[in-house]
Amino acid sequence: MFFYLAQQTINALQLGSIYALIALGYSMVYGVLVMINFAHGDLFMLGAFACLLLAVLLPVHLPFVVILLLVMLVIGLLGALIERVAYRPLRDAPRVSAIITALGCGLVIENTTLSLSPYPQFLPTLFVSKTLTFAGLTITTLQILIIGVALGLMVGLDLLIRKTGFGMAMRAISFDAKTVPLMGIPVNRMISLTFFVGAGLGGAAGMLYGLAYPQISATMGVLIGWKAFIAAVIGGIGSIRGAVLGGFILGGVEVMAVAYLPSTYRDLISYSLLLAILIFKPYGLLGHPPNQKV
Amino acid sequence: MSALTVENLTVSYGDIHAVKGISFEVRKGEIFTIIGANGAGKSSALRAISGLLRFGGSVRLDGKELRGIPADKIVALGLSQVPEGRGIFGNLTVKENLHLGAWIRKDRKAVAEDLDRILSTLPRLKERLLQPAGTLSGGEQQMLAVARALLSRATTLLLDEPSMGLAPKLVTEIYNVVREVNKSGVTILLVEQNANIALRLAHRAAVLETGLITLAGNSADLLQNPRVQAAYLGA
Ligand SMILES: Nc1ncnc2c1ncn2[C@@H]1O[C@H](COP(=O)(O)OP(=O)(O)OP(=O)(O)O)[C@@H](O)[C@H]1O
Ligand SMILES: [Mg+2]
Numbered sequence: 001m002f003f004y005l006a007q008q009t010i011n012a013l014q015l016g017s018i019y020a021l022i023a024l025g026y027s028m029v030y031g032v033l034v035m036i037n038f039a040h041g042d043l044f045m046l047g048a049f050a051c052l053l054l055a056v057l058l059p060v061h062l063p064f065v066v067i068l069l070l071v072m073l074v075i076g077l078l079g080a081l082i083e084r085v086a087y088r089p090l091r092d093a094p095r096v097s098a099i100i101t102a103l104g105c106g107l108v109i110e111n112t113t114l115s116l117s118p119y120p121q122f123l124p125t126l127f128v129s130k131t132l133t134f135a136g137l138t139i140t141t142l143q144i145l146i147i148g149v150a151l152g153l154m155v156g157l158d159l160l161i162r163k164t165g166f167g168m169a170m171r172a173i174s175f176d177a178k179t180v181p182l183m184g185i186p187v188n189r190m191i192s193l194t195f196f197v198g199a200g201l202g203g204a205a206g207m208l209y210g211l212a213y214p215q216i217s218a219t220m221g222v223l224i225g226w227k228a229f230i231a232a233v234i235g236g237i238g239s240i241r242g243a244v245l246g247g248f249i250l251g252g253v254e255v256m257a258v259a260y261l262p263s264t265y266r267d268l269i270s271y272s273l274l275l276a277i278l279i280f281k282p283y284g285l286l287g288h289p290p291n292q293k294v
Numbered sequence: 295m296s297a298l299t300v301e302n303l304t305v306s307y308g309d310i311h312a313v314k315g316i317s318f319e320v321r322k323g324e325i326f327t328i329i330g331a332n333g334a335g336k337s338s339a340l341r342a343i344s345g346l347l348r349f350g351g352s353v354r355l356d357g358k359e360l361r362g363i364p365a366d367k368i369v370a371l372g373l374s375q376v377p378e379g380r381g382i383f384g385n386l387t388v389k390e391n392l393h394l395g396a397w398i399r400k401d402r403k404a405v406a407e408d409l410d411r412i413l414s415t416l417p418r419l420k421e422r423l424l425q426p427a428g429t430l431s432g433g434e435q436q437m438l439a440v441a442r443a444l445l446s447r448a449t450t451l452l453l454d455e456p457s458m459g460l461a462p463k464l465v466t467e468i469y470n471v472v473r474e475v476n477k478s479g480v481t482i483l484l485v486e487q488n489a490n491i492a493l494r495l496a497h498r499a500a501v502l503e504t505g506l507i508t509l510a511g512n513s514a515d516l517l518q519n520p521r522v523q524a525a526y527l528g529a
Contacts, residue, residue: 165394168390168393168394169394171385171390172386172394175384175386176381178346179381180394181364181365181366182344182346182369182375182443183394183397183442183446184446185397187366
Protein backbone atom coordinates (compact mmCIF):
# COMPACT_ATOMS: atom_id res chain seq x y z
CA MET A 1 0.00 0.00 0.00
CA PHE A 2 2.66 2.48 1.05
CA PHE A 3 4.95 1.36 -1.76
CA TYR A 4 2.20 1.89 -4.26
CA LEU A 5 1.69 5.44 -3.00
CA ALA A 6 5.43 6.16 -3.03
CA GLN A 7 5.69 4.78 -6.53
CA GLN A 8 2.82 6.94 -7.71
CA THR A 9 4.45 9.95 -6.09
CA ILE A 10 7.44 9.55 -8.37
CA ASN A 11 5.10 9.50 -11.38
CA ALA A 12 3.29 12.54 -10.01
CA LEU A 13 6.55 14.44 -9.69
CA GLN A 14 7.36 13.73 -13.31
CA LEU A 15 4.00 14.86 -14.65
CA GLY A 16 3.80 17.75 -12.18
CA SER A 17 7.19 19.11 -13.15
CA ILE A 18 6.16 19.17 -16.81
CA TYR A 19 2.87 20.93 -16.01
CA ALA A 20 4.76 23.38 -13.83
CA LEU A 21 7.25 24.26 -16.58
CA ILE A 22 4.42 25.00 -19.00
CA ALA A 23 2.31 26.82 -16.40
CA LEU A 24 5.22 29.19 -15.77
CA GLY A 25 4.94 30.51 -19.32
CA TYR A 26 1.24 31.28 -18.94
CA SER A 27 1.83 33.00 -15.63
CA MET A 28 4.81 35.09 -16.73
CA VAL A 29 2.97 36.42 -19.76
CA TYR A 30 -0.13 37.12 -17.71
CA GLY A 31 2.02 38.96 -15.21
CA VAL A 32 3.39 41.44 -17.72
CA LEU A 33 0.53 41.78 -20.21
CA VAL A 34 -2.59 40.59 -18.36
CA MET A 35 -3.39 38.25 -21.21
CA ILE A 36 -3.60 34.50 -21.64
CA ASN A 37 -1.21 33.32 -24.32
CA PHE A 38 -3.33 30.52 -25.72
CA ALA A 39 -0.64 29.70 -28.27
CA HIS A 40 1.58 28.51 -25.42
CA GLY A 41 0.37 24.91 -25.51
CA ASP A 42 1.32 24.76 -29.16
CA LEU A 43 4.79 26.11 -28.42
CA PHE A 44 5.08 23.22 -25.98
CA MET A 45 4.19 20.86 -28.83
CA LEU A 46 6.74 22.53 -31.10
CA GLY A 47 9.36 21.92 -28.41
CA ALA A 48 8.87 18.19 -28.90
CA PHE A 49 9.04 18.55 -32.69
CA ALA A 50 12.12 20.76 -32.55
CA CYS A 51 13.76 18.03 -30.50
CA LEU A 52 12.75 15.47 -33.11
CA LEU A 53 14.24 17.53 -35.93
CA LEU A 54 17.47 18.12 -34.07
CA ALA A 55 17.77 14.46 -33.18
CA VAL A 56 16.84 13.01 -36.57
CA LEU A 57 17.84 15.46 -39.27
CA LEU A 58 21.25 16.51 -38.10
CA PRO A 59 24.07 14.26 -39.27
CA VAL A 60 25.88 14.64 -35.96
CA HIS A 61 24.72 13.31 -32.62
CA LEU A 62 24.37 16.25 -30.34
CA PRO A 63 24.66 15.77 -26.60
CA PHE A 64 21.41 15.91 -24.67
CA VAL A 65 22.18 19.26 -23.03
CA VAL A 66 22.95 20.87 -26.37
CA ILE A 67 19.67 19.67 -27.86
CA LEU A 68 17.81 20.96 -24.82
CA LEU A 69 19.42 24.38 -25.07
CA LEU A 70 18.81 24.59 -28.82
CA VAL A 71 15.14 23.63 -28.37
CA MET A 72 14.74 26.31 -25.70
CA LEU A 73 16.49 28.88 -27.89
CA VAL A 74 14.39 28.15 -30.97
CA ILE A 75 11.04 27.97 -29.17
CA GLY A 76 11.96 31.01 -27.08
CA LEU A 77 12.69 33.05 -30.19
CA LEU A 78 9.45 31.88 -31.75
CA GLY A 79 7.51 32.94 -28.65
CA ALA A 80 9.13 36.37 -28.75
CA LEU A 81 8.41 36.62 -32.48
CA ILE A 82 4.72 35.84 -31.95
CA GLU A 83 4.49 38.58 -29.35
CA ARG A 84 6.20 41.02 -31.68
CA VAL A 85 4.09 40.42 -34.76
CA ALA A 86 0.75 39.30 -33.33
CA TYR A 87 0.26 40.70 -29.82
CA ARG A 88 2.17 43.96 -29.74
CA PRO A 89 0.01 45.69 -32.37
CA LEU A 90 -2.96 44.91 -30.10
CA ARG A 91 -1.34 46.19 -26.92
CA ASP A 92 -3.86 48.99 -26.51
CA ALA A 93 -6.81 47.03 -27.87
CA PRO A 94 -9.24 45.32 -25.50
CA ARG A 95 -7.63 42.26 -23.89
CA VAL A 96 -10.19 40.02 -25.54
CA SER A 97 -8.75 40.87 -28.97
CA ALA A 98 -5.29 39.78 -27.90
CA ILE A 99 -6.62 36.58 -26.40
CA ILE A 100 -8.55 35.70 -29.56
CA THR A 101 -5.41 36.44 -31.55
CA ALA A 102 -3.49 34.05 -29.31
CA LEU A 103 -6.04 31.33 -29.97
CA GLY A 104 -5.62 32.04 -33.68
CA CYS A 105 -1.82 31.81 -33.47
CA GLY A 106 -2.19 28.49 -31.70
CA LEU A 107 -4.41 27.18 -34.51
CA VAL A 108 -1.96 28.35 -37.15
CA ILE A 109 0.94 26.59 -35.41
CA GLU A 110 -1.07 23.45 -34.86
CA ASN A 111 -2.38 23.18 -38.40
CA THR A 112 0.94 24.05 -40.00
CA THR A 113 2.50 21.24 -38.01
CA LEU A 114 -0.38 18.95 -38.88
CA SER A 115 0.04 19.63 -42.58
CA LEU A 116 3.76 18.87 -42.36
CA SER A 117 3.30 15.88 -40.11
CA PRO A 118 -0.21 14.43 -40.43
CA TYR A 119 0.63 11.30 -38.44
CA PRO A 120 2.13 10.97 -34.99
CA GLN A 121 5.91 10.74 -34.92
CA PHE A 122 8.24 8.97 -32.57
CA LEU A 123 11.12 10.60 -30.80
CA PRO A 124 14.22 8.45 -30.99
CA THR A 125 15.82 7.45 -27.73
CA LEU A 126 18.05 10.34 -26.75
CA PHE A 127 18.81 8.96 -23.39
CA VAL A 128 19.29 5.30 -22.56
CA SER A 129 17.27 4.82 -19.45
CA LYS A 130 18.14 2.38 -16.69
CA THR A 131 15.79 1.16 -14.03
CA LEU A 132 16.94 1.56 -10.47
CA THR A 133 15.36 -0.29 -7.60
CA PHE A 134 15.75 0.54 -3.98
CA ALA A 135 13.67 -0.49 -1.04
CA GLY A 136 11.19 -2.04 -3.42
CA LEU A 137 10.67 1.21 -5.34
CA THR A 138 11.62 1.50 -8.97
CA ILE A 139 12.63 4.71 -10.63
CA THR A 140 14.14 5.09 -14.07
CA THR A 141 17.12 7.28 -14.73
CA LEU A 142 14.95 8.97 -17.36
CA GLN A 143 12.48 10.00 -14.66
CA ILE A 144 15.33 11.35 -12.59
CA LEU A 145 16.59 13.25 -15.61
CA ILE A 146 13.18 14.75 -16.41
CA ILE A 147 12.45 15.78 -12.85
CA GLY A 148 16.00 17.03 -12.36
CA VAL A 149 16.07 19.14 -15.52
CA ALA A 150 12.63 20.58 -14.78
CA LEU A 151 13.56 21.46 -11.19
CA GLY A 152 16.87 22.90 -12.36
CA LEU A 153 15.08 25.16 -14.85
CA MET A 154 12.63 26.28 -12.17
CA VAL A 155 15.43 27.14 -9.75
CA GLY A 156 17.18 29.01 -12.55
CA LEU A 157 14.05 30.96 -13.34
CA ASP A 158 13.53 31.78 -9.68
CA LEU A 159 17.06 33.21 -9.49
CA LEU A 160 16.54 35.10 -12.73
CA ILE A 161 13.37 36.69 -11.40
CA ARG A 162 14.60 37.47 -7.91
CA LYS A 163 18.19 38.48 -8.55
CA THR A 164 18.60 40.04 -11.98
CA GLY A 165 17.68 43.41 -13.39
CA PHE A 166 15.44 41.72 -15.92
CA GLY A 167 13.60 39.93 -13.12
CA MET A 168 13.10 43.15 -11.20
CA ALA A 169 11.90 44.91 -14.33
CA MET A 170 9.48 42.08 -15.04
CA ARG A 171 8.02 42.28 -11.56
CA ALA A 172 7.82 46.05 -11.80
CA ILE A 173 5.94 45.79 -15.10
CA SER A 174 3.43 43.42 -13.55
CA PHE A 175 2.85 45.90 -10.73
CA ASP A 176 2.63 49.12 -12.74
CA ALA A 177 3.71 48.95 -16.37
CA LYS A 178 3.03 52.65 -17.02
CA THR A 179 5.68 53.83 -14.58
CA VAL A 180 8.43 51.49 -15.72
CA PRO A 181 9.63 53.62 -18.69
CA LEU A 182 10.34 56.44 -16.22
CA MET A 183 13.15 54.28 -14.85
CA GLY A 184 14.76 54.27 -18.29
CA ILE A 185 13.70 50.66 -18.78
CA PRO A 186 12.75 49.65 -22.34
CA VAL A 187 9.45 47.95 -21.55
CA ASN A 188 9.01 46.34 -24.95
CA ARG A 189 12.38 44.67 -24.73
CA MET A 190 11.51 43.32 -21.29
CA ILE A 191 8.22 41.95 -22.62
CA SER A 192 10.05 40.26 -25.50
CA LEU A 193 12.44 38.71 -23.01
CA THR A 194 9.53 37.51 -20.88
CA PHE A 195 8.03 35.76 -23.89
CA PHE A 196 11.44 34.35 -24.80
CA VAL A 197 11.97 32.86 -21.36
CA GLY A 198 8.38 31.63 -20.95
CA ALA A 199 8.27 30.02 -24.39
CA GLY A 200 11.74 28.54 -23.89
CA LEU A 201 10.54 26.79 -20.74
CA GLY A 202 7.46 25.57 -22.61
CA GLY A 203 9.72 24.19 -25.36
CA ALA A 204 11.87 22.43 -22.77
CA ALA A 205 8.71 20.93 -21.28
CA GLY A 206 7.71 19.66 -24.74
CA MET A 207 11.06 17.96 -25.14
CA LEU A 208 10.91 16.39 -21.66
CA TYR A 209 7.37 15.23 -22.31
CA GLY A 210 8.50 13.67 -25.56
CA LEU A 211 11.24 11.78 -23.73
CA ALA A 212 8.68 10.39 -21.31
CA TYR A 213 5.98 9.66 -23.89
CA PRO A 214 7.82 9.39 -27.24
CA GLN A 215 4.74 9.45 -29.45
CA ILE A 216 4.34 13.10 -30.41
CA SER A 217 1.66 14.71 -32.55
CA ALA A 218 0.60 18.13 -33.78
CA THR A 219 -2.34 18.22 -31.39
CA MET A 220 -0.54 17.10 -28.25
CA GLY A 221 -0.32 20.69 -27.02
CA VAL A 222 -4.07 21.18 -26.84
CA LEU A 223 -4.97 19.05 -23.85
CA ILE A 224 -1.62 19.39 -22.06
CA GLY A 225 -1.72 23.15 -22.69
CA TRP A 226 -5.17 23.37 -21.16
CA LYS A 227 -4.08 21.34 -18.16
CA ALA A 228 -1.05 23.53 -17.59
CA PHE A 229 -3.25 26.60 -17.91
CA ILE A 230 -5.49 25.11 -15.22
CA ALA A 231 -2.40 24.55 -13.11
CA ALA A 232 -1.45 28.21 -13.52
CA VAL A 233 -4.95 29.31 -12.50
CA ILE A 234 -5.00 26.98 -9.51
CA GLY A 235 -1.70 28.45 -8.32
CA GLY A 236 -2.82 32.00 -9.02
CA ILE A 237 -2.15 33.23 -12.53
CA GLY A 238 0.56 35.86 -12.58
CA SER A 239 2.31 34.24 -9.66
CA ILE A 240 5.53 32.41 -10.50
CA ARG A 241 5.60 30.23 -7.42
CA GLY A 242 1.88 29.66 -7.84
CA ALA A 243 2.49 28.19 -11.29
CA VAL A 244 4.97 25.69 -9.87
CA LEU A 245 2.68 24.82 -6.98
CA GLY A 246 -0.33 24.45 -9.30
CA GLY A 247 1.65 22.23 -11.67
CA PHE A 248 2.63 19.82 -8.94
CA ILE A 249 -0.82 19.81 -7.38
CA LEU A 250 -2.47 19.04 -10.69
CA GLY A 251 0.12 16.40 -11.58
CA GLY A 252 -0.36 14.82 -8.18
CA VAL A 253 -4.13 14.82 -8.34
CA GLU A 254 -4.19 13.35 -11.84
CA VAL A 255 -1.74 10.57 -11.09
CA MET A 256 -3.50 9.67 -7.85
CA ALA A 257 -6.89 9.77 -9.52
CA VAL A 258 -5.72 7.27 -12.09
CA ALA A 259 -3.97 5.18 -9.45
CA TYR A 260 -6.96 4.79 -7.18
CA LEU A 261 -10.00 5.39 -9.39
CA PRO A 262 -11.07 4.39 -12.88
CA SER A 263 -8.75 6.29 -15.20
CA THR A 264 -11.62 7.94 -17.06
CA TYR A 265 -12.21 10.05 -13.93
CA ARG A 266 -8.93 11.87 -14.41
CA ASP A 267 -10.11 14.92 -16.34
CA LEU A 268 -13.34 15.13 -14.38
CA ILE A 269 -11.30 15.40 -11.23
CA SER A 270 -8.81 17.95 -12.51
CA TYR A 271 -11.54 20.26 -13.82
CA SER A 272 -13.55 19.85 -10.62
CA LEU A 273 -10.45 20.78 -8.67
CA LEU A 274 -10.17 23.96 -10.69
CA LEU A 275 -13.78 24.88 -10.03
CA ALA A 276 -13.51 24.11 -6.33
CA ILE A 277 -10.38 26.23 -5.91
CA LEU A 278 -11.89 29.10 -7.85
CA ILE A 279 -14.94 29.09 -5.60
CA PHE A 280 -12.89 29.36 -2.42
CA LYS A 281 -9.88 31.24 -3.75
CA PRO A 282 -10.97 33.23 -6.82
CA TYR A 283 -7.40 34.43 -7.46
CA GLY A 284 -5.85 30.98 -7.01
CA LEU A 285 -3.73 29.70 -4.16
CA LEU A 286 -0.92 32.26 -4.34
CA GLY A 287 -2.52 34.92 -6.52
CA HIS A 288 -3.51 38.44 -5.53
CA PRO A 289 -6.45 40.52 -6.61
CA PRO A 290 -5.31 43.15 -9.15
CA ASN A 291 -3.71 46.30 -7.65
CA GLN A 292 -3.08 44.68 -4.33
CA LYS A 293 0.11 42.96 -5.25
CA VAL A 294 2.28 43.49 -2.25
CA MET B 295 21.12 78.99 -19.77
CA SER B 296 18.02 76.98 -20.33
CA ALA B 297 17.66 73.41 -19.11
CA LEU B 298 14.19 72.84 -20.49
CA THR B 299 12.47 74.87 -23.19
CA VAL B 300 8.80 74.21 -23.82
CA GLU B 301 7.18 75.87 -26.80
CA ASN B 302 3.53 75.77 -27.70
CA LEU B 303 3.00 72.40 -26.00
CA THR B 304 -0.37 70.74 -26.66
CA VAL B 305 -1.70 67.47 -25.27
CA SER B 306 -5.05 65.91 -26.16
CA TYR B 307 -6.91 62.78 -25.20
CA GLY B 308 -9.17 62.25 -28.19
CA ASP B 309 -11.46 65.26 -28.19
CA ILE B 310 -10.33 66.48 -24.79
CA HIS B 311 -7.66 69.15 -25.05
CA ALA B 312 -5.85 68.98 -21.73
CA VAL B 313 -2.94 71.31 -22.60
CA LYS B 314 -3.69 73.97 -25.18
CA GLY B 315 -0.37 75.45 -26.21
CA ILE B 316 1.86 76.48 -23.33
CA SER B 317 5.37 77.88 -23.46
CA PHE B 318 7.89 78.31 -20.66
CA GLU B 319 11.54 77.92 -19.96
CA VAL B 320 13.24 76.32 -16.98
CA ARG B 321 16.72 77.72 -16.40
CA LYS B 322 19.62 75.57 -15.36
CA GLY B 323 19.86 75.20 -11.62
CA GLU B 324 16.53 76.76 -10.73
CA ILE B 325 13.29 75.47 -9.25
CA PHE B 326 10.40 76.30 -11.53
CA THR B 327 6.88 75.54 -10.42
CA ILE B 328 3.62 75.22 -12.29
CA ILE B 329 0.62 75.68 -10.05
CA GLY B 330 -2.96 74.92 -10.99
CA ALA B 331 -6.21 73.42 -9.77
CA ASN B 332 -7.50 69.88 -10.35
CA GLY B 333 -7.72 69.09 -14.03
CA ALA B 334 -5.74 72.14 -15.13
CA GLY B 335 -3.46 69.91 -17.21
CA LYS B 336 -0.37 69.85 -14.99
CA SER B 337 0.19 66.11 -15.04
CA SER B 338 -0.56 65.95 -18.75
CA ALA B 339 2.15 68.52 -19.41
CA LEU B 340 4.71 66.67 -17.29
CA ARG B 341 3.86 63.30 -18.80
CA ALA B 342 4.28 64.79 -22.27
CA ILE B 343 7.66 66.27 -21.41
CA SER B 344 8.98 62.97 -20.08
CA GLY B 345 7.82 61.13 -23.18
CA LEU B 346 4.85 59.20 -21.77
CA LEU B 347 2.31 61.08 -23.90
CA ARG B 348 2.39 62.25 -27.49
CA PHE B 349 2.30 66.00 -27.78
CA GLY B 350 2.29 68.87 -30.21
CA GLY B 351 4.82 71.70 -30.13
CA SER B 352 8.37 71.41 -28.98
CA VAL B 353 10.24 70.38 -25.83
CA ARG B 354 14.00 70.77 -25.70
CA LEU B 355 16.27 69.42 -22.99
CA ASP B 356 19.63 71.18 -22.99
CA GLY B 357 18.86 72.18 -26.55
CA LYS B 358 17.94 68.68 -27.75
CA GLU B 359 14.44 68.17 -29.14
CA LEU B 360 12.58 65.47 -27.19
CA ARG B 361 9.58 65.09 -29.43
CA GLY B 362 9.34 61.54 -30.72
CA ILE B 363 11.91 60.14 -28.31
CA PRO B 364 10.48 57.31 -26.16
CA ALA B 365 10.31 57.83 -22.40
CA ASP B 366 13.02 55.32 -21.52
CA LYS B 367 15.52 57.04 -23.84
CA ILE B 368 14.69 60.43 -22.37
CA VAL B 369 15.78 59.23 -18.94
CA ALA B 370 19.20 58.50 -20.41
CA LEU B 371 19.39 62.14 -21.54
CA GLY B 372 19.24 63.29 -17.93
CA LEU B 373 15.56 63.94 -17.33
CA SER B 374 13.74 62.02 -14.63
CA GLN B 375 10.16 62.23 -13.41
CA VAL B 376 8.61 61.45 -10.06
CA PRO B 377 5.07 60.68 -11.21
CA GLU B 378 1.82 61.70 -9.58
CA GLY B 379 1.00 59.22 -6.83
CA ARG B 380 4.71 58.34 -6.50
CA GLY B 381 4.76 55.32 -8.81
CA ILE B 382 6.49 53.09 -6.29
CA PHE B 383 6.62 49.38 -7.17
CA GLY B 384 4.93 48.06 -4.06
CA ASN B 385 5.78 44.41 -4.75
CA LEU B 386 9.51 45.14 -4.89
CA THR B 387 11.71 45.93 -1.91
CA VAL B 388 12.87 49.47 -1.26
CA LYS B 389 16.34 48.44 -2.41
CA GLU B 390 15.02 46.94 -5.64
CA ASN B 391 13.07 50.11 -6.35
CA LEU B 392 16.29 52.08 -5.94
CA HIS B 393 18.18 49.70 -8.21
CA LEU B 394 15.58 50.18 -10.93
CA GLY B 395 16.13 53.91 -10.61
CA ALA B 396 19.76 53.32 -11.59
CA TRP B 397 18.84 51.05 -14.51
CA ILE B 398 20.54 53.13 -17.19
CA ARG B 399 23.87 53.28 -15.35
CA LYS B 400 26.48 50.60 -15.76
CA ASP B 401 29.03 51.98 -13.31
CA ARG B 402 28.05 49.84 -10.34
CA LYS B 403 30.61 51.33 -7.99
CA ALA B 404 29.47 54.88 -8.61
CA VAL B 405 25.84 53.79 -8.18
CA ALA B 406 26.67 52.24 -4.82
CA GLU B 407 28.38 55.47 -3.75
CA ASP B 408 25.43 57.59 -4.87
CA LEU B 409 23.08 55.24 -3.06
CA ASP B 410 25.06 55.57 0.17
CA ARG B 411 25.13 59.33 -0.14
CA ILE B 412 21.39 59.60 -0.81
CA LEU B 413 20.47 57.16 1.94
CA SER B 414 22.62 58.95 4.48
CA THR B 415 20.25 61.89 4.15
CA LEU B 416 17.18 59.63 4.32
CA PRO B 417 17.76 57.38 7.36
CA ARG B 418 14.21 56.09 7.40
CA LEU B 419 14.64 54.53 3.97
CA LYS B 420 17.96 53.07 4.99
CA GLU B 421 16.33 51.17 7.85
CA ARG B 422 13.72 49.75 5.51
CA LEU B 423 15.79 48.71 2.51
CA LEU B 424 14.64 45.09 2.48
CA GLN B 425 10.99 45.78 3.18
CA PRO B 426 8.41 45.67 0.34
CA ALA B 427 8.00 49.26 -0.79
CA GLY B 428 4.23 48.93 -0.58
CA THR B 429 4.49 48.72 3.19
CA LEU B 430 6.09 52.17 3.49
CA SER B 431 4.06 55.12 4.70
CA GLY B 432 3.01 57.72 2.15
CA GLY B 433 5.80 60.08 3.15
CA GLU B 434 8.42 57.37 2.99
CA GLN B 435 7.16 56.34 -0.43
CA GLN B 436 7.52 59.89 -1.65
CA MET B 437 11.09 60.02 -0.33
CA LEU B 438 11.77 56.74 -2.07
CA ALA B 439 10.33 58.06 -5.33
CA VAL B 440 12.61 61.09 -5.19
CA ALA B 441 15.67 59.04 -4.25
CA ARG B 442 14.93 56.56 -7.03
CA ALA B 443 14.60 59.33 -9.61
CA LEU B 444 17.92 60.84 -8.52
CA LEU B 445 19.80 57.58 -8.94
CA SER B 446 19.60 57.93 -12.71
CA ARG B 447 21.93 60.94 -12.23
CA ALA B 448 19.19 63.17 -13.51
CA THR B 449 20.21 66.75 -14.21
CA THR B 450 16.58 67.81 -14.55
CA LEU B 451 13.95 66.44 -12.19
CA LEU B 452 10.19 66.69 -12.73
CA LEU B 453 8.05 66.37 -9.62
CA ASP B 454 4.28 65.87 -9.85
CA GLU B 455 2.56 66.99 -6.66
CA PRO B 456 5.01 65.56 -4.13
CA SER B 457 2.90 66.98 -1.29
CA MET B 458 -0.23 65.10 -2.29
CA GLY B 459 -1.86 63.28 0.61
CA LEU B 460 0.86 64.10 3.12
CA ALA B 461 0.59 65.68 6.56
CA PRO B 462 2.01 69.24 6.75
CA LYS B 463 5.07 68.12 8.69
CA LEU B 464 5.95 65.55 6.02
CA VAL B 465 5.37 68.09 3.28
CA THR B 466 7.98 70.30 4.90
CA GLU B 467 10.35 67.36 5.07
CA ILE B 468 9.88 66.48 1.41
CA TYR B 469 10.36 70.08 0.41
CA ASN B 470 13.58 70.24 2.40
CA VAL B 471 14.79 67.26 0.43
CA VAL B 472 13.81 68.96 -2.82
CA ARG B 473 15.67 72.09 -1.77
CA GLU B 474 18.80 70.09 -0.96
CA VAL B 475 18.60 68.26 -4.27
CA ASN B 476 18.35 71.58 -6.06
CA LYS B 477 21.33 72.96 -4.14
CA SER B 478 23.36 69.99 -5.35
CA GLY B 479 22.86 71.33 -8.86
CA VAL B 480 19.72 69.58 -10.13
CA THR B 481 17.24 71.68 -12.08
CA ILE B 482 13.70 71.15 -10.84
CA LEU B 483 10.30 71.47 -12.48
CA LEU B 484 7.68 71.13 -9.79
CA VAL B 485 3.96 70.85 -10.34
CA GLU B 486 1.67 71.60 -7.40
CA GLN B 487 -1.83 72.40 -6.28
CA ASN B 488 -0.40 73.53 -2.97
CA ALA B 489 0.56 76.98 -4.28
CA ASN B 490 1.56 78.35 -0.93
CA ILE B 491 4.44 76.02 -0.31
CA ALA B 492 5.44 75.64 -3.97
CA LEU B 493 5.74 79.39 -4.52
CA ARG B 494 7.85 79.74 -1.38
CA LEU B 495 10.26 77.10 -2.59
CA ALA B 496 10.52 77.98 -6.28
CA HIS B 497 12.48 80.74 -7.97
CA ARG B 498 10.01 81.25 -10.76
CA ALA B 499 6.51 80.04 -11.46
CA ALA B 500 3.62 79.83 -13.88
CA VAL B 501 -0.10 79.47 -13.28
CA LEU B 502 -1.91 76.89 -15.40
CA GLU B 503 -5.68 77.16 -15.84
CA THR B 504 -7.63 74.74 -18.04
CA GLY B 505 -4.67 74.03 -20.25
CA LEU B 506 -3.32 77.57 -20.61
CA ILE B 507 -0.69 79.55 -18.74
CA THR B 508 -2.43 82.63 -17.42
CA LEU B 509 0.32 84.14 -15.32
CA ALA B 510 4.07 83.71 -15.06
CA GLY B 511 6.93 85.39 -13.28
CA ASN B 512 9.09 85.33 -10.17
CA SER B 513 7.49 83.33 -7.39
CA ALA B 514 7.88 86.19 -4.96
CA ASP B 515 5.83 88.41 -7.26
CA LEU B 516 3.19 85.75 -7.78
CA LEU B 517 2.86 85.32 -4.03
CA GLN B 518 1.95 89.01 -3.83
CA ASN B 519 -0.36 88.93 -6.84
CA PRO B 520 -3.97 89.51 -5.71
CA ARG B 521 -5.37 87.12 -8.31
CA VAL B 522 -3.08 84.34 -7.19
CA GLN B 523 -3.84 85.08 -3.57
CA ALA B 524 -7.56 84.91 -4.18
CA ALA B 525 -7.53 81.78 -6.31
CA TYR B 526 -4.74 79.67 -4.85
CA LEU B 527 -3.68 81.00 -1.47
CA GLY B 528 -7.10 81.30 0.12
CA ALA B 529 -6.42 84.93 1.00
N1 LIG C 1 -6.11 59.34 -19.78
C1 LIG C 1 -6.97 60.36 -19.95
N2 LIG C 1 -8.01 60.24 -20.81
C2 LIG C 1 -8.88 61.25 -20.99
N3 LIG C 1 -8.80 62.43 -20.37
C3 LIG C 1 -7.79 62.63 -19.50
C4 LIG C 1 -6.84 61.60 -19.24
N4 LIG C 1 -5.95 62.05 -18.33
C5 LIG C 1 -6.34 63.31 -18.05
N5 LIG C 1 -7.44 63.66 -18.74
C6 LIG C 1 -8.13 64.96 -18.70
O1 LIG C 1 -7.21 65.97 -18.99
C7 LIG C 1 -7.41 67.10 -18.15
C8 LIG C 1 -6.13 67.43 -17.43
O2 LIG C 1 -5.80 66.36 -16.56
P1 LIG C 1 -4.44 66.35 -15.73
O3 LIG C 1 -4.36 65.04 -15.06
O4 LIG C 1 -3.33 66.76 -16.59
O5 LIG C 1 -4.73 67.49 -14.65
P2 LIG C 1 -3.89 67.91 -13.38
O6 LIG C 1 -3.67 69.35 -13.50
O7 LIG C 1 -2.71 67.07 -13.22
O8 LIG C 1 -4.94 67.63 -12.22
P3 LIG C 1 -4.69 67.11 -10.72
O9 LIG C 1 -4.25 68.28 -9.93
O10 LIG C 1 -6.03 66.64 -10.28
O11 LIG C 1 -3.69 66.04 -10.77
C9 LIG C 1 -8.56 66.73 -17.24
O12 LIG C 1 -9.73 67.31 -17.77
C10 LIG C 1 -8.64 65.25 -17.31
O13 LIG C 1 -9.95 64.79 -17.14
MG1 LIG D 1 -2.13 65.74 -11.81
